[in-house]
Each structure stands twice: as C-alpha cells, then as structure tokens.
Amino acid sequence: MWFFRSPEVVFGDDSLSYLGSLEIRRAVIVTDRFLKDSEPVNLVVSNLPEGAERMVVADVPPEPTYREMTASLDRIRSFEPDWFIAVGGGSSIDTAKVLFALYERPDISVYDITPLVRLNLRRKSRLAAVPTTSGTGSECSWAAVVSVEGERRKHELASKEILPDVAILDPRMVVGLPREQTRNTAVDAVVHAVEAYTSTWRNPFSDALAEKALQLITPNLPVVLAEPGNIASREAVHIGASMAGLAFSNSQIGLAHALGHALGAYFKLPHGKCVGLFLPYVVSYNYQAVKERYDRLNTIFPDKVRAEGFTETLKNYFREIGQPLTLEEAGVGRGEFTQSLEELVRLASEDTGVTMNARDASTEDIRRVLWEASGWRGDGA
Amino acid sequence: MPKFPSREWVEEYSKKLNENPAYRDAGRTWEGDILFVVEKDQAFPKTVYIYLDLYHGECRRAEYYESAEQLPKAAYTYRGPYTNWRRLINREIDPIQGILTGKFKLEGPMMQIMRYTRAAKEMVNTATMVNTEF
Numbered sequence: 450m451w452f453f454r455s456p457e458v459v460f461g462d463d464s465l466s467y468l469g470s471l472e473i474r475r476a477v478i479v480t481d482r483f484l485k486d487s488e489p490v491n492l493v494v495s496n497l498p499e500g501a502e503r504m505v506v507a508d509v510p511p512e513p514t515y516r517e518m519t520a521s522l523d524r525i526r527s528f529e530p531d532w533f534i535a536v537g538g539g540s541s542i543d544t545a546k547v548l549f550a551l552y553e554r555p556d557i558s559v560y561d562i563t564p565l566v567r568l569n570l571r572r573k574s575r576l577a578a579v580p581t582t583s584g585t586g587s588e589c590s591w592a593a594v595v596s597v598e599g600e601r602r603k604h605e606l607a608s609k610e611i612l613p614d615v616a617i618l619d620p621r622m623v624v625g626l627p628r629e630q631t632r633n634t635a636v637d638a639v640v641h642a643v644e645a646y647t648s649t650w651r652n653p654f655s656d657a658l659a660e661k662a663l664q665l666i667t668p669n670l671p672v673v674l675a676e677p678g679n680i681a682s683r684e685a686v687h688i689g690a691s692m693a694g695l696a697f698s699n700s701q702i703g704l705a706h707a708l709g710h711a712l713g714a715y716f717k718l719p720h721g722k723c724v725g726l727f728l729p730y731v732v733s734y735n736y737q738a739v740k741e742r743y744d745r746l747n748t749i750f751p752d753k754v755r756a757e758g759f760t761e762t763l764k765n766y767f768r769e770i771g772q773p774l775t776l777e778e779a780g781v782g783r784g785e786f787t788q789s790l791e792e793l794v795r796l797a798s799e800d801t802g803v804t805m806n807a808r809d810a811s812t813e814d815i816r817r818v819l820w821e822a823s824g825w826r827g828d829g830a
Numbered sequence: 831m832p833k834f835p836s837r838e839w840v841e842e843y844s845k846k847l848n849e850n851p852a853y854r855d856a857g858r859t860w861e862g863d864i865l866f867v868v869e870k871d872q873a874f875p876k877t878v879y880i881y882l883d884l885y886h887g888e889c890r891r892a893e894y895y896e897s898a899e900q901l902p903k904a905a906y907t908y909r910g911p912y913t914n915w916r917r918l919i920n921r922e923i924d925p926i927q928g929i930l931t932g933k934f935k936l937e938g939p940m941m942q943i944m945r946y947t948r949a950a951k952e953m954v955n956t957a958t959m960v961n962t963e964f
Contacts, residue, residue, distance in 0.1 A: 450931045560941040564930050605944065650927065795859075799945040804926070811855045 453654040453699050454609055456578070456589060460618040460688055465579065467617060468496040468534070475502045477530040479545035480537045481509040489581045489622045493536050504528045509537065509544045512717075514598045515559050518544045525552055535578045535613070538634065539585030539720070542578045543593035546611040549576045559595065562606040570610040577615040581622045583687040584634025584721055586641055586694015588616035594710075601715045602796055612698075618691055620684040628674060635670045636772050637721035638662065638690035640728050644703035645696035646746060647739045647807040655700035658692045663749045665689030671770055704810055705731040707802030708818065711793045716781055725772045726779055729763045730822045731806075736760070738808040775824030783825050793819055833963045834919060835868045835878050837894040844882070844892035846959045853956050854887035857949040861885055862942075865901065867909035874912030906938035916964050918954060925954045
C-alpha cells in the first residue's frame with residue numbers, strides 16, 4: 450500500500466486569476482524581503498478576491514532557521530487568517546508551511562511536523578503556494594527544510610498535512626528570475642526527477658512524473674538561459690519542476706540530496722548547485738543497482754549531450770548550462786574541504802536521503818563519493 | 831531455527847545486530863533504547879515485548895517479555911500487530927512506510943529519530959538475517 454498526494458495544481462497563462470475564485474477573507478502572504486514590493490507579490494495581491502484583507506509577512510531570509518520562520522507568528526495569530534499564500538522560492542514556501550502548521554496547532558513544536566504524527570490541520574485555514582522559482586518543488590511537496598540554529602545543519606520536516614491545498618504555476622512569476630537562480634533551481638528539479646525515478650520508494654506515479662519532468666526541463670532549460678524572456682520555455686521548465694516535485698514527494702530523494710544538504714548547510718552554497726554537483730557521482734555509485742532505469746533516463750536527455758552512459762550525459766548537460774561539476778569548481782578550497790570532510794560525512798549519513806537511495810551507502814561509501822566529487826585526489830580516492 | 835517472537839529469537843537477533851557491520855556503521859552515534867511491541871492478532875494470541883538497549887552501533891542488552899508489568903522504560907516504542915511484524919521481517923513492508931501507512935506506530939522524540947532512518951533500515955535488514963520460523 451502506498452499513496453499519491455498532490456495539491457490542486459493550477460497552471461498556464463493567467464493562472465493567478467484562480468485566486469479570485471477562492472473564498473479568501475483574510476490572507477497572510479508569506480514572501481521574502483527581496484520580493485516584498487515586487488511584481489510577483491503585486492500580481493498576487495491584485496488577484497485576491499474583492500474585499501479580501503491581507504497581511505504581508507516579508508521577513509523570510511534565505512534558508513531560514515525556525516526562529517526566523519516564526520518571527521511573525523504572534524502577529525499572524527492576531528490577524529486570524531483563513532488562507533496562507535506563499536509567494537517565493539523554497540524558503541518562503543517552507544516558511545508558509547511551518548507558519549500554517551503552528552497557526553493551526555499552537556500547542557505543537559515545529560519538530561512535531563513529521564510523517565509520524567497526526568496534526569489535524571485545516572480547522573482554521575488553507576495553504577496556497579505560488580512559486581517564483583522553477584525547481585524546489587516545495588509547492589507540490591509535503592516537506593519543509595529548516596536550518597538548525599547555531600549548527601551547520603538542515604532539518605527536514607515532513608507531513609502530508611503541510612502539502613499545499615493549491616499550487617499556482619503562473620509563468621509570469623518566473624519570467625524575471627535571474628540567470629544564476631534559474632540554473633540553480635532547475636538543476637535541483639533535474640536531481641529531484643532522477644532521484645525520484647531511482648528511489649527505493651519509486652512507484653508508477655512518480656516514474657511517470659519524473660520522466661515527463663525531464664522531457665520538459667532538459668531541452669528547455671538551455672533555451673531559457675539563452676533567452677530569459679522565452680515564455681513558452683519558461684512555462685515548460687516551471688511545469689516540469691513541479692512535476693519533479695510531485696515525483697520526489699511521492700517517492701523520495703536519494704544520496705545526491707543527502708550530500709547536497711550537508712554541503713549547502715556547511716558552506717552556505719545554493720541548494721540546487723550542491724545537489725547537481727553530486728548527481729553524476731551518485732549515479733556512478735548507484736549504476737549497477739538501477740542500470741536499466743538510468744539507461745532509460747539517458748534516452749530522455751537532448752541528443753546534443755547524450756553519451757553512452759548516463760553519468761557522462763549528465764556531466765555534458767551540466768557543462769553546457771554552466772553547473773559546476775566539482776567542489777573545486779563550486780568554489781570550495783581543498784583545505785576547507787579536508788577540514789570539513791568528516792562533518793560532511795556525518796551530516797550526509799544522517800540525512801533521510803541516504804535511506805531510500807537506490808543503493809545502500811555506508812559512511813565509507815559517502816566519504817568516497819565526496820572525494821570523487823571534490824575534484825582532488827584524496828586518501829579515499 | 832528460533833521462532834518469532836521468542837526469547838531465543840531475541841538472543842539470535844541481538845547476536846546478529848552485533849555482528850552486522852552495516853548496522854554498526856548506521857547506528858554508530860545512536861544512544862537510546864527501543865521497545866518493540868508485537869501485538870496480538872488473529873494469527874498470534876498474545877502481546878509480547880522486545881526490549882533493546884542500543885548504544886553506538888552495539889546492542890548492549892536484549893530482553894523478551896510476555897507481560898507489560900516489568901518492562902523497562904524505553905525512549906522509543908515501535909508497535910504493530912504480529913502479522914505486520916511477520917511481513918516486516920520477510921521484507922514485505924518497509925519499516926518507515928509501515929508507519930506512514932498505519933501498519934506500525936512509533937512513539938518517542940521525533941526530531942532525533944529522523945536522523946536514524948538508515949539505522950532503522952539496517953535493524954530490519956538484520957532481522958531478515960535471522961533464520962526465523964513463524
């Protein structure tokens with residue numbers, strides 16, 4: 450027995466207008482400080498139903514801690530919203546998920562947001578997500594990532610009850626996304642699709658979504674990077690990223706995410722860049738365990754980059770779009786890498802991504818993959 | 831061949847845990863005890879308990895109880911009906927999916943346990959190494 454879970458997904462031209470059809474009386478709009486007075490937030494506000502009151506929470510920093518996420522919780526409780534609307538990337542959407550859960554259940558701790566606890570949410574409010582990046586998949590997932598205060602660690606929260614009720618994929622929200630963020634977030638989506646397709650929890654629903662996600666993203670991402678205003682390609686990447694989000698949310702992520710979480714938390718590097726960096730090495734490590742699956746994915750990538758093996762195809766593709774392939778290329782120095790190595794191994798080995806990876810990975814295996822991805826030769830290489 | 835659940839099975843399982851390098855690796859920072867509750871159902875007539883004291887990848891103590899009266903307190907409790915335990919040991923149920931689908935229940939501090947899903951998986955893998963009679 451297993452499940453397929455999804456929000457109601459509204460997509461395409463003018464999809465934000467769907468907000469006007471919802472019964473929204475008092476909306477909390479959760480966004481980050483960079484988007485506060487931006488076109489995406491103004492568009493969301495202008496599409497709210499007539500007479501709807503709003504409160505904008507715009508203090509979400511990148512990769513927030515629990516304290517940063519919940520700084521506005523008292524104000525929100527006084528406002529008594531019936532909807533939370535997240536507008537932003539993964540950090541804003543994850544923050545909205547946490548605020549929604551804690552507004553609904555003032556008696557719980559953020560660490561009660563696990564798949565193992567029944568929360569009984571949605572007694573007072575609903576949750577909508579409007580992504581302004583194409584990649585995190587948070588709008589379609591039941592996970593939220595919190596940076597742990599005072600530690601170089603990220604904590605994954607997950608509950609089917611924090612899955613948004615509605616995800617709105619309006620291409621206008623991503624057309625102005627800067628090149629670097631466009632690449633980093635889309636690479637994250639590629640990794641979501643590949644890891645969902647090979648996770649030990651994979652299933653026919655996640656398979657279909659992962660394949661289609663790669664069909665949409667891989668040819669269109671280079672176009673978007675070359676022509677940022679190309680709406681058709683933007684929309685394809687945007688929809689593909691949400692499909693990849695649905696894919697991993699209904700199966701699981703794998704070792705590239707476990708390593709990427711560790712690296713990103715330790716060195717404060719963008720999440721997509723980190724998980725993408727590890728993917729070719731993880732594919733190489735997993736290859737014999739899921740060879741047929743990787744061979745199938747290899748056929749989906751554009752002819753221009755396709756090699757005989759999937760590892761090389763990924764490297765070719767990432768080279769083409771400017772995604773770093775080693776820690777060295779990502780700007781990590783050899784000294785700081787060797788100094789952090791054991792901590793990275795520990796963080797990655799404690800990440801749930803390891804558990805559902807296509808092949809079991811011991812701490813020694815994790816250490817070896819880290820060395821391979823480093824770009825340097827080490828004791829373990 | 832030890833029968834599940836029984837004192838002999840618990841002894842054999844504890845021995846296998848301590849011999850399994852994959853479990854030792856996955857649980858190397860784990861400190862805490864866990865109680866497995868095998869609940870009675872149509873295929874098994876009584877509820878029994880397995881207590882494991884696990885520390886840094888080692889099983890320091892393993893006990894089998896047929897009554898709840900003198901059970902040691904454990905940080906975590908993982909419980910489910912006998913038939914689901916049987917399916918778990920036969921690898922027909924994943925230990926974490928088992929919780930998410932309501933076949934098992936886990937009680938205890940949730941924040942810590944989420945860091946040890948790999949150890950949980952290795953504990954089940956180890957159970958499959960016991961030549962078990964049902």
